Amino acid sequence: MMLNRRSTLASYLTNLLASGRVSFTRDEAIAELNTTSRGFLAAARRLQDKNALINPRQGFYVVVPPQYLARGAPPPQWYINDLMKHEGSPYYVGLLKAAEIHGASHQAVMQFQTVTDKRMPKIRAGRSILTFFYRKDLDALRAAITDHKTDTGFFKLSSPELTGLDLLRYMHVTGTIDSIATVLSDLGAKMNAAELQKLAPAFERSVIQRLGYLLDFVKHNQAAEGLHAYLHNEKLLPWVDLDPSKKASKSRNPAERDTRWNVLVHRRPELDQ
Structure with a gap:
């Protein structure tokens, strides 16, 4: 179940980037994925460990596009x-x-x-x-x-x-x-x-x-x-x-x-x- 949730969150991030966005809130993702807060946080933590996601403020997340992996985050003006x-x-x-x-x-x-x-x-x-x-x-x-x-x-x-x-x-x-x-x-x-x-x-x-x-x-x-x-x-x-x-x-x-x-x-x- 957690593997599916992690995969679903990863897909959510991919779709977010495709739509021209790099940031989202925890509440947005939980509602979109129809998951629990605990499930979302576990999936988000795994993506953070892969440097694909950062959490600069409580409840606020920024996706790290592949071209910005070396820098650790996209430019602040994007979010x-x-x-x-x-x-x-x-x-x-x-x-x-x-x-x-x-x-x-x-x-x-x-x-x-x-x-x-x-x-x-x-x-x-x-x-x-x-x-x-x-x-x-x-x-x-x-x-x-x-x-x-x-x-x-x-x-x-x-x-x-x-x-x-x-x-x-x-x-x-x-x-x-x-x-x-x-x-x-x-x-x-x-x-x-x-x-x-x-x-x-x-x-x-x-x-x-x-x-x-x-x-x-x-x-x-x-x-x-x-x-x-x-x-x-x-x-x-x-x-x-x-x-x-x-x-x-x-x-x-x-x-x-x-x-x-x-x-x-x-x-x-x-x-x-």
């Missing part, structure tokens, strides 16, 4: 939308991964970065690492989140403008000020000043100041105007360090005091080649 639907949480793929998708990355992005309103632990799926960043008010960003097509459907992706703002909001995970400036040197060409101005109220003032300075620094002044127009109504704009990290060297006499953005620059960014 992230189904995963977040399973979690019942809005989301978008953002930060450095979004920048890479927008063609603005100078090096391989090691983590698949997703922003969601649910606190979730890091997931290792084959060679991929999925990391999740918490943000409560995703509704305020709705207009800046688009559907990006994949071989298995689509996933939610941050716009170039939202991506740029997030790079400064989550600086602790997006790299050095040099690497952020390098990404913005490409990404800035795809940013729209009006869209940045619309998004600005959803972000901290210091994020806007730093992004504005960096866009000017990499010669995307037109895009920066949207942020400057938003800050124009601020009567008292506090000074902020361009690089707030603890590792950044701070001196009493910064190399630059940018009065357009009220940004203190202790060391000017250096763009990666």
Whole structure:
């Protein structure tokens, strides 16, 4: 009986791949196969032992197509939308991964970065690492989140403008000020000043100041105007360090005091080649 169930589950996975899907839930499979939870779990475990199936979250499974056996899992963009639907949480793929998708990355992005309103632990799926960043008010960003097509459907992706703002909001995970400036040197060409101005109220003032300075620094002044127009109504704009990290060297006499953005620059960014 268990042999039949294992064989049936294997056929289910084959049919799933043929239909253009790579993921499913435990409840879906149990209903489709008319089996028990215990029977399904035993069959799934055997397929996992053969590296044909992974279980990144409780009750959620991803099929490993033959061409991805060596990597241990298909690309996260093939199943992230189904995963977040399973979690019942809005989301978008953002930060450095979004920048890479927008063609603005100078090096391989090691983590698949997703922003969601649910606190979730890091997931290792084959060679991929999925990391999740918490943000409560995703509704305020709705207009800046688009559907990006994949071989298995689509996933939610941050716009170039939202991506740029997030790079400064989550600086602790997006790299050095040099690497952020390098990404913005490409990404800035795809940013729209009006869209940045619309998004600005959803972000901290210091994020806007730093992004504005960096866009000017990499010669995307037109895009920066949207942020400057938003800050124009601020009567008292506090000074902020361009690089707030603890590792950044701070001196009493910064190399630059940018009065357009009220940004203190202790060391000017250096763009990666």
